[in-house]
Amino acid sequence: QVQLVESGGGLMQPGGSLSLSCAASGLTFSRYSMAWFRQVPGKEREFVAAVVAGSGGTTHYADSVKGRFTISRDNAKKTVYLQMNSLRPEDTAVYYCAGRYSVFWAHSEREYGAWGQGTRVTVSS
Helix, strand or coil, X not given: CCEEEEECCEEECCCCCEEEEEEEECCCXXXXXXXEEXXXXXXXXXXXXXXXXXXXXXXXXXXXXXXXXXXXXXCCCCEEEEEECCCCHHHCXXXXXXXXXXXXXXXXXHHCCEEECCEEEEECC
16 A cells, blocks of 8 residues: 655754655655655644655745755655755644655645654754
8 A cells, every 4th residue: 555654853953954754655755745744733734845756856835935945755775855945943743754746846735645644843942
C-alpha cells in the first residue's frame, strides 16, 4: 500500500535551518505531485509547499515561507524534501508530507490522498 514516512523534525533556534525528508513507497512516485502541509493545535492544516509530478521541478509556496523554504524531489529515491532556512517561532508545527496522483498541484488538503504521519518541528530559543 501507499506509505509516506517523514523524518528530520526537531528543535531549532530562530534563524536556524532544518531539512525534512519524506520517503515514499507503494506508488509510482514520479506520477505524484507532492506537498508539505503543517498544523498547529487548534488550527486547520496549512499548505506550505508543493512540487508537481515528473522531473520538471515546478514548485509552489505559501507566502509565509516563500524565500525561506525550498521543496525538491528525487524520483530515483522516491523522496521529497523540504529545506527550511531562517526559521521563525511561527514555523513551529507538525509537518506532513502529502501526495496527489496528478500532474497538477493543489492548495487544499482535500485534494491529496496519501499522507504521512507527520514530524514535529519546534522553533524556540
